[in-house]
Amino acid sequence: MKSKGKIVTSANTGKNSRRNFVKNTALFTGGTMLLPNLKMNAMYNVFNDKKLKIALVGCGGRGTGAAIQALNADDNVQLVAMADAFEDRLKSSLMNISKEMGESKKVKVKEKNQFVGFDAAEKAMDLADVVILATPPGFRPAHFEYAINNGKHVFMEKPVATDVPGVRRVLAAAKKAKEDKLNVVVGLQRHYQDNYLAAIDQLKQDKIGKIVSGQVYWNSGGVWVRERKPEQSELEYQMRNWYYFNWLCGDHILEQHIHNIDVANWFIGEYPISAQGMGGRQVRTGKDHGEIFDHHFVEFTYPSGAVIASQCRHQPETMSRVSEFFQGTKGTVSTEGDNTTMKDWSGETLFEHRGKDDPNPYEVEHIKLFESIRNGGVLADAENGAKSTMTAIMGRMATYSGKVIQWEEAMQSELKLVPDALTWDSPAPVQPNADGWYEIPTPGKTNVM
Numbered sequence: 001m002k003s004k005g006k007i008v009t010s011a012n013t014g015k016n017s018r019r020n021f022v023k024n025t026a027l028f029t030g031g032t033m034l035l036p037n038l039k040m041n042a043m044y045n046v047f048n049d050k051k052l053k054i055a056l057v058g059c060g061g062r063g064t065g066a067a068i069q070a071l072n073a074d075d076n077v078q079l080v081a082m083a084d085a086f087e088d089r090l091k092s093s094l095m096n097i098s099k100e101m102g103e104s105k106k107v108k109v110k111e112k113n114q115f116v117g118f119d120a121a122e123k124a125m126d127l128a129d130v131v132i133l134a135t136p137p138g139f140r141p142a143h144f145e146y147a148i149n150n151g152k153h154v155f156m157e158k159p160v161a162t163d164v165p166g167v168r169r170v171l172a173a174a175k176k177a178k179e180d181k182l183n184v185v186v187g188l189q190r191h192y193q194d195n196y197l198a199a200i201d202q203l204k205q206d207k208i209g210k211i212v213s214g215q216v217y218w219n220s221g222g223v224w225v226r227e228r229k230p231e232q233s234e235l236e237y238q239m240r241n242w243y244y245f246n247w248l249c250g251d252h253i254l255e256q257h258i259h260n261i262d263v264a265n266w267f268i269g270e271y272p273i274s275a276q277g278m279g280g281r282q283v284r285t286g287k288d289h290g291e292i293f294d295h296h297f298v299e300f301t302y303p304s305g306a307v308i309a310s311q312c313r314h315q316p317e318t319m320s321r322v323s324e325f326f327q328g329t330k331g332t333v334s335t336e337g338d339n340t341t342m343k344d345w346s347g348e349t350l351f352e353h354r355g356k357d358d359p360n361p362y363e364v365e366h367i368k369l370f371e372s373i374r375n376g377g378v379l380a381d382a383e384n385g386a387k388s389t390m391t392a393i394m395g396r397m398a399t400y401s402g403k404v405i406q407w408e409e410a411m412q413s414e415l416k417l418v419p420d421a422l423t424w425d426s427p428a429p430v431q432p433n434a435d436g437w438y439e440i441p442t443p444g445k446t447n448v449m
Helices: 018-024 038-047 063-071 087-102 120-125 138-151 164-179 195-204 234-240 258-268 361-375 380-403
Strands: 006-009 052-058 077-084 115-116 130-133 153-156 182-187 209-221 274-280 295-301 309-314 321-328 331-336 339-342 347-354
Touching: 006 153, 052 063, 052 164, 063 077, 063 087, 063 130, 063 361, 077 087, 087 115, 087 274, 115 120, 115 209, 120 138, 130 138, 130 361, 138 164, 153 361, 153 380, 164 295, 164 380, 182 380, 195 258, 195 339, 209 258, 258 309, 258 331, 258 380, 274 380, 295 380, 309 331
Parallel strands: 006 347, 052 077, 052 130, 077 115, 130 153, 153 182, 209 309
Antiparallel strands: 209 321, 274 295, 295 309, 321 331, 331 339, 339 347
């Protein structure tokens, strides 16, 4: 509908299926789809009618949800293997998946294919065509590398690493995935969300001109805390309470706020060259809060000169906001929830998308993955996932150190947070002092390189 120079899109009517939505929006996704040639098509014909076997690696809440979404995304898939460090989480996840899928025959995880421990992931992946990687992100680089080296298509949750060596490892595997025509989708689901795709389309049409600044937010009251139990070793405790330890989580600027930072990278079309900022712990200060901050504020500067102000916090009873707002040379664009609005500098609305009836992007990303596998396409999200992960890590480096962090310098960091190999006899990578407190990053003192 056009009126007074405005372009206004109505919400999706809901009459089209999720599959039709995916086909109609393929050109606007954040992933790269490579159209198959005849040789590729012949190679992938085996997948057209084949029952695709799925392995779930990481059986927490997000892994359980991703598995259900994957099973609903394609008519001929089956969950055949599961892996987790902890048996109780695996059993609970399998029960919840089975309950959700009802009488469906899509869940067939034999007892012998339920793997527990630090070597469980590889055993599960060996049995599958498609793997879902949903462990705490510190384990992601090793799992992704193994999956690609063994010819698996991958859905992996964000972020894809917690340290720079892990980012480099993912980038190398991403390159191999494209060379080997393997599909990789990363759970930055805004790339599969209607209102963000509509915004990208309008930005390509120069609707608001060149983006020169912006503000991105993930402000909330925080997430769960898991209390230490007397029988737990230090390693088990940290893995159970993983959100509060950087080797596992990377801090909430990475684990959650990556979504908004990634949108800034996507809309601007660049990755930042530097970051500076501040942060700390004011509210979330207990021993069970490990070593991470409860607030971060970062300025990211991009090659084009654009500057993005990034803020995230976990503080109850404060303003909650999860959204993005950008200023261009001709106007502004805001994205929040399912809605996108563009205005010129006089306040006139240029474009609106109200998406209350749009498809669920958490489902769409799995639908697109399976369609691409069956059609011989290649979805290649991993490189962007790694670089947006690196952007958030660079922000963490800036807040922890109080210094200006340069992308090129940061990418050379050899500071490893995640050990190469772990067993239940291994010491935890982070140790508390005699009083049970963990060292908190201190600007001006903490080494981030």
